[in-house]
Amino acid sequence: MKFDILTLFPEMIEHVMQTSIMGRAQQAGLISIRAVNIRDFTLDKHNRVDDTPYGGGKGMVMQADPLYRCHAHVTGGEKVHTVLMSAQGAPFCQKKARELLAHEHVILVCGHYEGIDQRFIDECVDEEISIGDFVLTGGEIPAMAVADAVCRMVPGVLSEEVCFTEESHWNGLLEYPQYTKPAVWHDRAVPEVLLSGHHANIDAWRRKMSLARTRRDRPDLFAAFEPQDRRDEKLLQQLADELENPQNHKP
Secondary structure, X not given: OXXXXXXXXXXXXXXXXXXXXXXXXXXXXXXXXXXXXXXXHXXXXXXXXXXXXXXXXXXXXXXXXXXXXXXXXXXXOOOOEEEEEEEEEEEOOHHHHHHHHOOOEEEEEEOEOOOEOHHHHHHHOOEEEEOOOOOOOEOHHHHXXXXXXXXXXXOOOOOOOHHHHOOOOOOOOOOOOOOOOOOEEOOEEOOHHHHOOOHHHHHHHHHHHHHHHHHHHOHHHHHHOOOOOHHHHHHHHHHHHHHHOHHHOOO
């Protein structure tokens, strides 16, 4: 899996993506995350990459030509799936991360200033992605978030596939609560079922907690969730009964 991130601040990408799990995965040759400096591809002697917007208005707009030259250098004339990190883009989610994983090579474009000349977007960008309904000073943080979310699913990056298949959003639910030693902390005890050694009961408890947490914290996800089997149907009925008769519920 290869990511090329087109940016005005390559040092931001390099400092973050060369550390921890992503750094080790790159050293092992499992993934490649490269920062490409857009300024290296401008013909302006001052390495200028922006200019005032046509039609007037505040701020500056990134020019199409330096971006185009940078993009052409990275693609080498080949078709490479290109994503613009944009506040106008479609919301990023685990499903989209899995879709991007299907591409061997992805280019992420980081905008700055008031935006990017639309002509570059029309010419080179396949889709626009947003990491939330807010605005940042540039696209580097969103690009790193996308690259991290995708690359952690590459075989070998994490120790086991279950490290991401049991986490929040993989199956449309939030993850169950996690606990570690000590068994009692500040008078708060780990749920007894987790100490029982009964794996079937532990699995059922975790699934139920996942359903309960999703219902409580993300009702939008819960409303869209479809039971996967008879066990899900049974657990959902239990949750409904507990909601209707909380006095009968044992924590």
